[in-house]
Amino acid sequence: MKKKNIIDKLINREVIYQQGISIDCVVFGFHDRTLKILLNKFNFFHKWMLPLGFIEKDENMDDAAYRILKKKTGLDNIYLYQFHAFGNTLRSKSQEQRDILSKMGIDDGEHWLAQRFVSIGYYALVEYSKVNIKTNAGEELRWFNINEIPSLYSDHNSIIEKALSVIRSQMRIIPAGYKLLPEKFPLSELRIIYETILGRELDRRNFQRKILASGYLIKLDEIHRKTGRKPATLFSFDKEKCDKALQSII
Amino acid sequence: MKKKNIIDKLINREVIYQQGISIDCVVFGFHDRTLKILLNKFNFFHKWMLPLGFIEKDENMDDAAYRILKKKTGLDNIYLYQFHAFGNTLRSKSQEQRDILSKMGIDDGEHWLAQRFVSIGYYALVEYSKVNIKTNAGEELRWFNINEIPSLYSDHNSIIEKALSVIRSQMRIIPAGYKLLPEKFPLSELRIIYETILGRELDRRNFQRKILASGYLIKLDEIHRKTGRKPATLFSFDKEKCDKALQSII
DNA sequence: CCAAAAGTGTTGTTTCTACACCCATGA
C-alpha cells in the first residue's frame, strides 16, 4: 500500500514530465562539525539514492530543481547550482535499473521510466537546522556524514564526487560555508567546512587571517559560546558581498 | 532541393534520436593571432548557430558530441568538455523557434523537433589547420573571430559566453593553448590566447616566466621563425603533463 | 590544576607586479 502511494505518483506521469531527463540533487548540510548529504530511500529498493525528480514539460529546468527540493526539505530559496550532466547509457540500461523498475511493478520496457535517462546534477547548500525533512509514506530521507556514504543506487556516488570537486574549485571565489552555516558562527566551524571539502587540515592562524582579509566576514560583538573551553568570537557573512560573489560563478 | 537534403535527415528521426535533448558545440580554434569559433548556417534560416546535433537512443552523450563534431570537422580525438546544460523553456517556445520550424516545413506542434529541448553545451578545442570543414548541401560552416560573433539563433550567444567563462576558470589548471596550438609555436601565440580569453593584456615578461615555471612547456632547439622581426624560440607542450592536468578537470 | 581550544604576532620564502635595457630582423 505504501508502495502504491509513491509509485502511483510517478507511474503514469509521462504526460506531465519531460521524458528522458531527470534531476539529481546533492544537498549539503553542516551539523555537529560534520558535512552531511541528504539521501533518499524507498521501501521497495534496498539502496539509498540522491533525491531526484523530473522536469515538467513547461517548466524551466532550474525551477524544477527548486520544486523538487522544496518538496523534500520544505525550504524556499535554496542555493542551487547546476554542475554537470550525466549521459552515459549504462546508467539506464543496467541490471540494477531493471531490478528497481521491476520492484516498482514496471516490467514493460517501453514504459517511460524504463527509457534511457540523462540526468542533470544540481548541488544545494542548505542550513541544516532549517531543513524540515518531508517523508512520504514508504519513503525515507536522512542526513549522512560525507565520510560515511554507503554504496548508492546507479552512479550516485560518483555524482557526489563530482559535486564535491566542483565546489572545491569554486572555493577560491566564494566562502564555502556561506549558505551552510547559521546566522552566527565561530570561525572554527567555517574552517572545518574548508578542511572537509579540501580534504586536508588547515593552519588555524593562517586560515583566520586569510578569511578575514577576504572581507566576506563580519565580526560580531557577541563573544559568547557554550561548548568547548574558551568562548569564541562569533561571525556573520557579509551577505551583500557573498551574494555578489555567488552571481559571478553562475 | 538542397533544403530537402538536410531536413530529410532530421525530419523523421524520432525513432533514432533521444527526444528532448540536443547537444550544442562551441568549437574554438586559433589562427592568425585570433581566437575563432566555428559557426553553422542553413540556407533556410537567416541566423548563424552553433554546430548542434542529437543523441542516439543507445549512445553515450559524450560519444554523441564526438560523433557530431567528427562529422562537421573531420577530426577524431577532439578535446571536448561538457560545461553546462541549458534548460530554460523559452529556448524552445519562442517566436524564432516557430519561425525556423516553419521554414523547415514543420508546422505540426507535435513534431518531435517542435518539442521542448534541453541542450547540453560542450566546448571543443581544436587545431585550426587540421580542421577540414565538411559542408553538406544547403549548409555553411565558417570560422568567426571571437570578437565578431553576430547575433545567433536562440541563446547561442550566451552559450558561448558561458563556455568562455568556464574556460577562463580552468586556465589556472591547464595551459589554455594546449589543443589549440600546433606542435611548435612561439610564446607570443600562447600569450595572445591567454589575453583573449582573459580579456586583458598580460605583461610579456611576467607571462613568460610564469608559464615556463609551470613546467608545461618544452623549449625547442629550433629557434627559427619567418614573420615579425626577430626570430623567436619555439616551444611544445609537454603532452604527458598536459594530459594529466586535463584529466584532473574532468 | 589541566586539557582543549581561542586569540595574537613574527619571520623567512615564494610569488606577483611593474618596470628597463639590449638584440635581431625586414623593410
Added chain:
DNA sequence: TCATGGGTGTAGAAACAACACTTTTGG
C-alpha cells in the same frame, strides 16, 4: 636606420607557510 617584437633581469610589494606563546574555560 628604424620600427617591431624577442630575450633577459631586478627591486619592491603582497601573499603564503611555518611556527610559539598566552588566555580562558569546564571538569
